[in-house]
Amino acid sequence: MLAADVIEALRAAGATDVVPTDRDELDILDADAVALAVAECDLLINCAAFTAVDAAEEQESLAHAVNATGPGILARAAAVAGARMVHFSTDYVFAGDATEPYAEDAPTTPTGAYGRTKAAGEEAVRASGADALILRTAYLYGRGGPCFPKTIAKAGRERGALSVVDDQIGQPTWTRDVAAFMVRLLQADAPAGTYHATSAGQGSWYDFAREIVASADLGDIVTPTDSSAYERPAPRPAWSVLGHGATEALGIEGIGDWRERWAVAADEVLA
Ligand SMILES: NC(=O)c1ccc[n+]([C@@H]2O[C@H](COP(=O)([O-])OP(=O)(O)OC[C@H]3O[C@@H](n4cnc5c(N)ncnc54)[C@H](OP(=O)(O)O)[C@@H]3O)[C@@H](O)[C@H]2O)c1
Numbered sequence: 001m002l003a004a005d006v007i008e009a010l011r012a013a014g015a016t017d018v019v020p021t022d023r024d025e026l027d028i029l030d031a032d033a034v035a036l037a038v039a040e041c042d043l044l045i046n047c048a049a050f051t052a053v054d055a056a057e058e059q060e061s062l063a064h065a066v067n068a069t070g071p072g073i074l075a076r077a078a079a080v081a082g083a084r085m086v087h088f089s090t091d092y093v094f095a096g097d098a099t100e101p102y103a104e105d106a107p108t109t110p111t112g113a114y115g116r117t118k119a120a121g122e123e124a125v126r127a128s129g130a131d132a133l134i135l136r137t138a139y140l141y142g143r144g145g146p147c148f149p150k151t152i153a154k155a156g157r158e159r160g161a162l163s164v165v166d167d168q169i170g171q172p173t174w175t176r177d178v179a180a181f182m183v184r185l186l187q188a189d190a191p192a193g194t195y196h197a198t199s200a201g202q203g204s205w206y207d208f209a210r211e212i213v214a215s216a217d218l219g220d221i222v223t224p225t226d227s228s229a230y231e232r233p234a235p236r237p238a239w240s241v242l243g244h245g246a247t248e249a250l251g252i253e254g255i256g257d258w259r260e261r262w263a264v265a266a267d268e269v270l271a
Contacts, residue, residue, distance in 0.1 A: 003020065003047035003144070005176045005178070008179070009182070019041075028070035029070050034074055038078055040081070043084045043085075044074060045182075046070075049067055050062060050067050051114075053112065056114040060113040063113055064116075067114070067117035072125065072127070074125075075087070075124060075130040076128045078132070085133070086135060086186070087132055087134050088178075088197075089119075089135065089136040089194075090138060091170065091242055092118060094237060095111045096239050097238060097239065101243035103245055104136075104243070111235045111237075122134050133192065135195050136194065137173055137198055139172040141173070141265070148205070149262075149270060153213070156213050157216070160221060162209060164222055164224065164225065165204065166205070166225070167238060168238055169240065170203070170239075171242065172199060172262060173199045173258065174261050177199065177261055185252060195246050196244050199261050200255065201258050202241045204224075209222045215262070
């Protein structure tokens with residue numbers, strides 16, 4: 001999902017030789033193939049991940065391979081090739097029990113398998129010696145994959161009434177905005193480190209669902225509920241708000257308020 005907009009943003013920014021790969025073309029766990037593929041690169045961007053949060057509870061070793069071992073292989077290849085690297089991570093590296101936005105350098109405290117494996121991936125990238133930007137994003141939606149807005153609009157049309165949790169708070173973020181933010185960091189030659197690639201502001205899934213059904217002209221069909229109504233294998237962070245101090249300190253433009261960005265994104269994502 002994210003890669004579709006990353007590729008487009010790189011080309012729009014003037015990159016002339018962007019080589020997208022998928023799992024069939026390059027398995028990130030195949031160290032020899034990775035070394036060969038990365039040898040001539042100036043920039044390596046890793047959007048690959050095991051993103052099935054609930055399935056990761058049952059398949060943690062596979063999730064660890066894709067989310068931690070693979071990024072380590074990529075980052076070591078980038079270091080050898082002298083390439084810059086961008087690696088994407090997640091708010092799930094935090095427990096989501098804070099009351100202030102998480103700073104980029106706050107200690108990671110994952111509570112589930114997905115978050116543990118993504119936190120291990122960050123560490124593998126940091127330990128590699130690569131010139132790497134680690135971009136944590138969250139509550140991601142985009143045209144290129146299944147995502148919350150598409151699910152809500154479809155369910156709203158089919159069912160006419162929806163209950164959505166209002167006790168999980170985060171920052172709904174458009175893949176196109178993450179890609180543009182990444183390009184700004186690269187163009188500013190931002191120092192290696194961890195950055196938060198999320199919208200400003202905060203809202204619950206219920207708040208977001210209300211915006212989505214309004215955009216889809218479905219009327220006032222969403223009622224709030226709490227997470228106890230939905231038992232799921234993996235714990236969800238309750239308050240997953242990421243701070244943007246590192247980019248503010250560099251004077252790099254952040255992603256705007258999540259409601260304003262959704263208003264811009266809605267037609268494209270729901271098309
Ligand atoms: N989606 C969200 O809400 C969200 C939130 C926060 C952070 N993130 C992070 O943002 C990044 C992008 O997420 P996304 O939602 O765009 O992910 P996505 O749509 O699930 O795409 C992940 C891709 O990784 C590929 N992949 C898996 N194992 C691979 C391997 N061994 N070698 C090569 N490719 C492999 C998958 O291929 P297959 O289709 O063949 O499996 C899939 O195309 C990830 O780092 C994710 O952790 C996502």
